[in-house]
Amino acid sequence: MTAADGQPAAPMRGATRVLQDVLDKLRLQSSATATEKQTARLGDVVENLDERAFGFLLLLLALPCCLPFVYLLPQIVALPMLALAGQLAAGGRHPWLPKKLHERSFSLDAFQSVLTRAEKYVGWVERIATPRLKPVTGRVGVRLVGGLALIPIASILTPLPSTNTVPGIGVAIMALGLIERDGVLVILGLLLGFMWVFLLLFLGAEAVDLIRGWIAART
Incomplete structure (x- = not known):
């Protein structure tokens, strides 16, 4: 691939590298003193991302769920x-967050740790993207993807230990697919998320049957 001036175009940087650059920039912009924790708002992240902000934000938020x-x-x-998946489904062109979410702050050190730990897991995906x-990543396809992504994302809210890991990985892979315009990764990520939701529902139904059987045996 060549640039407009005939020179070889610079390779696209990996998504995690872009997120690292954003976190570094926010760290420099932070007004925290040496004794205070550096924080940033989700809105600050949106303002520092390019036109692929939906994918980058979903990836950034999915990384803590992967671990x-x-x-x-x-x-x-x-x-x-x-909220982001819903906007994709509705055909939104740029991320918009309600004021409460826009102003929600997070620790830069905590997300730095998450990004460092997760990079070795998603790095191989970036290399094959x-x-x-x-x-799949076109205008109509992205709306469908956003609607389907609501289901595995909602399953992350299940208040059980480690139930966030598999759907988190699925959403992260899907987000990388959106960033890199890779429809195969988008589909793989969604399939992984839906497989987990199916397993969760199946195990839940089995647990209900066991409880019912135990109650019937006691009466």
Whole structure:
């Protein structure tokens, strides 16, 4: 691929590298003193992302959900993820967050730790990402993707240990697909998320049957 001046075009940077650059920029802009924790708002992240902000935001918010034994944070970030997926489904061109979510702050150190830990897991996905199955990431396809993504994202809200990991990975892969215009990754991410939701519902139904059987045996 060549640029307009005939020189080789610079390769597209990985999504996690872009997010790292955004966090570094926010860290420099932070007014926190040496004894205070550096924080930023979700709105600050939106303002520092390019036209692929939906994908970048979904990836940033999905990363804490990918890691096992991370509690409470996945349930917190699932709410803005639902808002973003809903906007995609509605045909939104740029992310918009309600004022409460726009002003919601987070620790830069905490997200730096999450990004560092998660990069080794999503790095291999970035290396195989390439534009393909373009209708999936086209205008109509993205709206369908946003609607379907609501289901695995909603499952992250399930208040059970480690139930966020599999759907979080699925949403992260889907987000990388949106960023890199890779329809295959988008589909794989959605399939992973839906498989988890199906398993969760199946196990839930089995648990209900066991409880009913135990109650019947006691009466």
